[in-house]
Amino acid sequence: MSDKNMTLTLRIWRQKDANSKGGFETYTVTDISPDMSFLEMLDVLNDNLTKEGKEPVEFDNDCREGICGMCSLVINGIPHGDQHRTATCQLHMRHFHDGQTITIEPFRAKAFPVVKDLVVDRSAFDRIIAKGGYISVNTGSAQDANNIPISKEAADAAMDSAECIGCGACVAACPNASASLFVSAKISQYTFLPQGQPERYRRVLRMVEQMDAEGFGGCSNHGECEAVCPKGISIANIARMRREYVKASLR
Amino acid sequence: MGKKVIMALAGLFWFLFLLAHLLGNLTIFAGPDALNGYAHKLEGLKALVIAAELFLALALIFHAMYGIIVWWEKWQARPQKYAMYRSKGKPSYQTTSSRTMLYTGIVIFIFVVIHLLNFKFGRFETTTINGQEVRDLFVLVKEVFHQPGYLIFYEVVMILLGFHLRHAFWSAFQSLGWGNQKYTPMLYKLGVLLAIIIAAGFFTIPIYVYLKY
Numbered sequence: 001m002s003d004k005n006m007t008l009t010l011r012i013w014r015q016k017d018a019n020s021k022g023g024f025e026t027y028t029v030t031d032i033s034p035d036m037s038f039l040e041m042l043d044v045l046n047d048n049l050t051k052e053g054k055e056p057v058e059f060d061n062d063c064r065e066g067i068c069g070m071c072s073l074v075i076n077g078i079p080h081g082d083q084h085r086t087a088t089c090q091l092h093m094r095h096f097h098d099g100q101t102i103t104i105e106p107f108r109a110k111a112f113p114v115v116k117d118l119v120v121d122r123s124a125f126d127r128i129i130a131k132g133g134y135i136s137v138n139t140g141s142a143q144d145a146n147n148i149p150i151s152k153e154a155a156d157a158a159m160d161s162a163e164c165i166g167c168g169a170c171v172a173a174c175p176n177a178s179a180s181l182f183v184s185a186k187i188s189q190y191t192f193l194p195q196g197q198p199e200r201y202r203r204v205l206r207m208v209e210q211m212d213a214e215g216f217g218g219c220s221n222h223g224e225c226e227a228v229c230p231k232g233i234s235i236a237n238i239a240r241m242r243r244e245y246v247k248a249s250l251r
Numbered sequence: 252m253g254k255k256v257i258m259a260l261a262g263l264f265w266f267l268f269l270l271a272h273l274l275g276n277l278t279i280f281a282g283p284d285a286l287n288g289y290a291h292k293l294e295g296l297k298a299l300v301i302a303a304e305l306f307l308a309l310a311l312i313f314h315a316m317y318g319i320i321v322w323w324e325k326w327q328a329r330p331q332k333y334a335m336y337r338s339k340g341k342p343s344y345q346t347t348s349s350r351t352m353l354y355t356g357i358v359i360f361i362f363v364v365i366h367l368l369n370f371k372f373g374r375f376e377t378t379t380i381n382g383q384e385v386r387d388l389f390v391l392v393k394e395v396f397h398q399p400g401y402l403i404f405y406e407v408v409m410i411l412l413g414f415h416l417r418h419a420f421w422s423a424f425q426s427l428g429w430g431n432q433k434y435t436p437m438l439y440k441l442g443v444l445l446a447i448i449i450a451a452g453f454f455t456i457p458i459y460v461y462l463k464y
Binding site: 011013024061076077078082084101105108109111114157164173174175177178208216217218219220221222223224226227228234235236238239240241242243244245246247 | 427
């Protein structure tokens with residue numbers, strides 16, 4: 001913790017493109033305010049690099065308020081850093097101290113190939129969603145509101161699962177690089193709702209099949225995913241996915 | 252994912268076996284005759300014992316096979332390792348136990364083979380209890396546990412077994428889809444407790460035999 005501006009040493013993974021080898025480069029940034037976010041600190045670094053005529057560090061970001069799931073980074077060995085239930089964009093520099101060395105790596109998994117520097121390709125998630133992370137409804141005139149009663153408990157449970165922003169930190173933190181938390185959250189959110197029922201069993205079988213095809217590892221119940229999840233998605237979802245899978249397989 | 256279900260069921264079956272085996276072994280505290288008498292009674296349930304043995308052997312094969320597959324997939328799934336990796340701590344269940352399941356598993360497998368050769372397929376001696384001739388397992392137990400090398404090996408394996416079981420119990424339920432936010436923390440604690448009881452139980456017997464007889 002610090003309230004004075006800091007000087008930091010950054011060890012950052014640089015990689016030209018997907019086929020290059022990549023390695024760590026060390027940079028020093030000065031006059032970093034504790035009120036900055038981690039991404040703003042990287043902005044400062046990139047400004048400096050640009051002024052020096054060097055290639056800035058490529059990193060993913062978008063909304064910078066913890067809802068889009070675009071930011072990533074493994075910061076000192078933990079995806080999204082040390083703070084609980086925050087994405088990298090919500091991580092503030094006050095959690096670091098003057099003179100600290102920070103190691104920054106991309107999310108590492110075969111299914112998340114590095115595009116450049118700290119940017120990884122997470123389209124494997126999109127392909128899993130395309131296999132069943134949706135509901136089918138007839139278009140045309142909308143039905144009356146409140147036509148389908150949904151209990152508060154079911155709505156809450158569905159929302160707890162739907163909170164997943166698909167950032168992929170679960171994969172990054174998993175010792176096996178398993179995508180089980182993401183996939184289970186996306187399956188779970190529909191199990192509580194009437195709209196999710198028609199495709200319920202097809203959904204779990206197809207999404208799990210795609211998950212395996214993408215080259216993610218198997219789940220060994222380490223539970224590290226829940227700890228790093230910026231939304232605190234519970235591994236109870238993974239247990240639910242297994243119940244759904246067994247039920248679907250026996251049908 | 253079906254693999255995990257079979258792995259969990261096989262593991263739980265072995266877990267039950269360990270509990271039963273420990274309870275049986277505890278008869279040694281009541282003296283040599285109690286142990287030999289218990290073993291003899293078990294021999295009397297021949298059909299049940301053979302069925303259990305076959306089932307255990309089958310369970311062990313599947314459990315080990317799927318364990319190796321998960322481990323292999325894990326190696327495939329992250330070709331480029333992290334330069335720096337840390338566990339974030341709670342609510343993570345990642346521990347030395349969970350990270351070493353394959354290695355403790357291999358040691359336990361080797362132990363099971365040696366253990367069977369030593370006892371089940373060991374030297375056959377007889378003794379008499381109440382005029383009845385029964386197999387004298389105790390003399391074998393005594394002999395084996397008086398070899399310091401074997402004693403140390405046995406005790407080290409029992410500690411590793413404790414580590415294996417610590418992650419195994421709750422993990423099996425999670426794999427079967429029986430975990431939720433309310434029961435998982437309880438299952439985890441119960442698993443740790445049972446792991447300690449089983450490991451400590453098996454740990455004390457050789458020391459007791461070594462010191463007493």
